Amino acid sequence: MKTFRIRCKTEEESVIVCRKHVFSAVLAPLRAELCDGGGIVFTDSNVYSLYRSQIGRYLADVPVYVMPAGEEFKTEKTLFSLLEAMAKAKLRRDSTLIALGGGVVGDVGGLAASLYMRGIACIQVPTTLLAQTDSAIGGKTAIDCCGIKNLIGTFHQPKAVYADAAFFRTLPAREITCGLGEIVKYGALDGALFEKLCAQKNLRDLGFLESVVPDCIACKAEIVKRDVSDLGLRACLNLGHTTAHAAELALGTYSHGACVLLGMLYEARLAAMFVRTDEAYLARLEALIRTAADFDPAAADVPRSAARAAFDKKNTSAERVTLVVPVSPGAYETLELPYQTYQSALERIRRAL
Ligand SMILES: NC(=O)c1ccc[n+]([C@@H]2O[C@H](COP(=O)([O-])OP(=O)(O)OC[C@H]3O[C@@H](n4cnc5c(N)ncnc54)[C@H](O)[C@@H]3O)[C@@H](O)[C@H]2O)c1
Ligand SMILES: [Zn+2]
Incomplete structure (x- = not known):
């Protein structure tokens, strides 16, 4: 042999x-x-x-x-x-x-x-x-x-x-907002970056953006290094993205990054409803998301896009929606919700925005 x-x-x-x-x-x-x-x-x-x-x-x-x-x-x-x-x-x-x-x-x-x-x-x-x-x-x-x-x-x-x-x-303003969506996501994954973003008055200042690029790269590079083939840890990069991808497909006019901001806002509130969270932190994260967004989150009909989330690649069953939600500084959790629960929660969140 x-x-x-x-x-x-x-x-x-x-x-x-x-x-x-x-x-x-x-x-x-x-x-x-x-x-x-x-x-x-x-x-x-x-x-x-x-x-x-x-x-x-x-x-x-x-x-x-x-x-x-x-x-x-x-x-x-x-x-x-x-x-x-x-x-x-x-x-x-x-x-x-x-x-x-x-x-x-x-x-x-x-x-x-x-x-x-x-x-x-x-x-x-x-x-x-x-x-x-x-x-x-x-x-x-x-x-x-x-x-x-x-x-x-x-x-x-x-x-x-x-x-x-x-x-x-x-870069047009729309593309700056688009990038800010991912930057705030890295802020939700990295406590130090979160504090840096919260302390900044003008998130669109180009000098400031130049200074956070290496922070985001360091955060992503560390995650990729530990999970090159996307077998587990990399899933955290999908924070806010289940709702974001659904909104991107259904709402059309919002850029990917704008939808990531919407997705994180809704999913932070879902986290507050369904898992144990640090409420003061989530309030600060929501304030940061609202500063990064150059639009009124309440104007976007995110609940209308819920059906699209039923087809998300992250879902493990046809009836449940899988979400990566922020819970406390630098920490996230995977939350699985029955589709109907997810949809009605999105509607409740929008009414309260
Ligand atoms: N591979 C990955 O890990 C990964 C991660 C996130 C997103 N993506 C993909 O990235 C894409 C989105 O990337 P994007 O937001 O850069 O979109 P994009 O490449 O379409 O660029 C956005 C717009 O900006 C223009 N543009 C590019 N550079 C410019 C500059 N310096 N000045 C003026 N205009 C400029 C482009 O022509 C385009 O009109 C999506 O297809 C998404 O799926 C991939
Ligand atoms: Zn993204």
Whole structure:
């Protein structure tokens, strides 16, 4: 009898760097290397129109593939067009894809890099607050398919992530609120960050946002390190997200981060109703959520979206809704509620807002 052993590569290393002047200090020096091994810059139409001159100046000769901006283009069509562009650019196994953009570009670019020739290197250059604090970290890649968000994807750790807060200067207000949704989520997972957020008068101050990006990255990196393949601990990153995803699907007009703020507000109140919580803390968390939101939470008809929560990926049965709810500083609990209980509780919460 012969025995064969295959050592699986379980520990891909990913370097995450927060630094200024990412074009001149990081990407320009990489140019020669990229031309040598072949490389491609992948971005979207909005980012390209804003940063075209820097891409041309610092990454001249590197081919650029531009997807139309927006979640509706996070599709197999965009993915395959990008893969074709990579083939036309004659990328090799030692080539690198640079994903320059928000979470959509990062997810599609990461997926293309993981598929092309069974995997080439990917460098993430996240340009939104949400991407710098959340989506570019952790190696999850995806496209939406059959009307289901992130249905097709892989785990592919980026070789490096370069986060430059200079990109925030061109972000519309809506995208700042979107990023704040995830930042407040990290505040709910990390007591020290929570205090820092509560002490800040203007959460939209760009200097302040620059200072919290590394805090969020540190929090996510620690969680990912302990659960690379999303088998347990990573579930805490879904805090507030069951209600948020349902609201995002049903309400349409609110961004993902705005829905995360709504989701956390409702789920903090659900926690107060159904599990033992630190009430004073939850009142402070709700005040922080209201400061981060640039809209009136009572105006959003969150209970209308309850039915969508019945199909959440986290649910363990068709009749029950699984929620990751905040309970005390830095602590969360998994709460399972019968669907009818969840729906009527959401209605009660909205009436009391
Ligand atoms: N992989 C993960 O772990 C993970 C985690 C969270 C979210 N996501 C995914 O991330 C996506 C959301 O990311 P997002 O909020 O960054 O959305 P996005 O990529 O659509 O970017 C939002 C908008 O901002 C524009 N934009 C990007 N950078 C800009 C800049 N510097 N200045 C001006 N405009 C700019 C984009 O063109 C787009 O119109 C979703 O598809 C979500 O599923 C992935
Ligand atoms: Zn989120």
